Amino acid sequence: MARQVGSGSHEGGFKHDDVANAASRSSHAAVTRRLSDVSERKISWLWRNRLPLGKVTMLAGDPGLGKSYLTTYMAARVTRADAMPDGSPSGLRQPADVVFLSAEDDPHDTILPRCKAAGADLRRIHLFEAVREHRRDGQSQDAMVQLDRHADSLMRFLKKLERPRLLVVDPITAYLGEADGNSNSAVRGVLRHLSEIAHATGVCVLCVTHLNKGGPDKSSRSMYRIMGSLAFSAAARVVYLMRAMPDEPNRRILACIKSNLAIDRGVMTFDVGENGLEWKDCNAGIDINAIDAGDDEAIGAGEEAEEFLLASLADGPVDSAALLQTAEQSGIALNTLRRAKRRLAVKASRVGEKWMWSRGDGGGSGERVSGER
Numbered sequence: 001m002a003r004q005v006g007s008g009s010h011e012g013g014f015k016h017d018d019v020a021n022a023a024s025r026s027s028h029a030a031v032t033r034r035l036s037d038v039s040e041r042k043i044s045w046l047w048r049n050r051l052p053l054g055k056v057t058m059l060a061g062d063p064g065l066g067k068s069y070l071t072t073y074m075a076a077r078v079t080r081a082d083a084m085p086d087g088s089p090s091g092l093r094q095p096a097d098v099v100f101l102s103a104e105d106d107p108h109d110t111i112l113p114r115c116k117a118a119g120a121d122l123r124r125i126h127l128f129e130a131v132r133e134h135r136r137d138g139q140s141q142d143a144m145v146q147l148d149r150h151a152d153s154l155m156r157f158l159k160k161l162e163r164p165r166l167l168v169v170d171p172i173t174a175y176l177g178e179a180d181g182n183s184n185s186a187v188r189g190v191l192r193h194l195s196e197i198a199h200a201t202g203v204c205v206l207c208v209t210h211l212n213k214g215g216p217d218k219s220s221r222s223m224y225r226i227m228g229s230l231a232f233s234a235a236a237r238v239v240y241l242m243r244a245m246p247d248e249p250n251r252r253i254l255a256c257i258k259s260n261l262a263i264d265r266g267v268m269t270f271d272v273g274e275n276g277l278e279w280k281d282c283n284a285g286i287d288i289n290a291i292d293a294g295d296d297e298a299i300g301a302g303e304e305a306e307e308f309l310l311a312s313l314a315d316g317p318v319d320s321a322a323l324l325q326t327a328e329q330s331g332i333a334l335n336t337l338r339r340a341k342r343r344l345a346v347k348a349s350r351v352g353e354k355w356m357w358s359r360g361d362g363g364g365s366g367e368r369v370s371g372e373r
Helices: 016-025 067-080 107-117 147-160 184-201 231-235 288-292 298-312 320-329 334-343
Strands: 045-047 056-061 097-102 125-127 131-134 140-143 164-170 204-209 238-245 248-259 267-273 276-284 347-351 354-358
Touching (some): 056 067, 056 231, 067 276, 147 164, 184 231, 298 320, 298 334
Parallel strands (some): 097 125, 097 164
């Protein structure tokens, strides 16, 4: 039974009437609503289960890897409503507009040639280069975009476009204005502006950023190598990491290292060349965290796990407990095996007290089930 505490009473030496008095003097008031009053809304996707519309996505990678090749490639897809790299249809019914905030790439020799090479409809790509500010003396000047001051100008521009669906901010750290990039609260404030823009206009906001240098005394987890405050990756709903493929100078690895909106879609690879991007594998078996830790053998680990599963399940369903034990004895990590299981669409079905893994179309699910080993 709940105990009612009256005015002037104490709990742990704290007077509750002090709280009431403070509340009466405050100019703040709680803003609340019942969850029953909230309308349900399905997530819309630019690239299904990879790039959400109306949300903020982060793309991180070392300088010089070709992140702008990827952003201009995606921009071209949007301007033509083309299929995505894995062959799936885009979430666009018709061609749409793209807006670039680019502080590092020159539009004449970088953005334009790369968009043309990707086949973009250049009429649908817009460069948001500055904000014109009017001074008290009647004069005006163009100022660099600062999201802590000019988010409303960006919002208005997007709303004037016929059909905006992609906003690229490259790099996000160049547009923070007075906000401290190492402060969680300051970064969250700027990203809140972008989140509001995404929600109001329905665009996919794709923020590009760099990585800190790794080292033996630092965490090898990719999430913690994003430059600046952890809020960059925490506030974004989806985070991608781009890495160079060891021993293959032109190949890039693109891994989803965080998604609050969909299941892990695995790791993709593509080549960067004179003619732009050439996609190689949209479901590569690579452990990105192991690569960050300097373990080049991780590249083959996923393929090894897939071969193990194919061989183990060739003759029919197998007890998952026995399968996991055999995999461990063979030096295959549990997480690597489960990722291979998803890629191969291996089914998990409960038979009596056991979980059985199998291939084919018979029952079960390729995803982990609560209680499944």
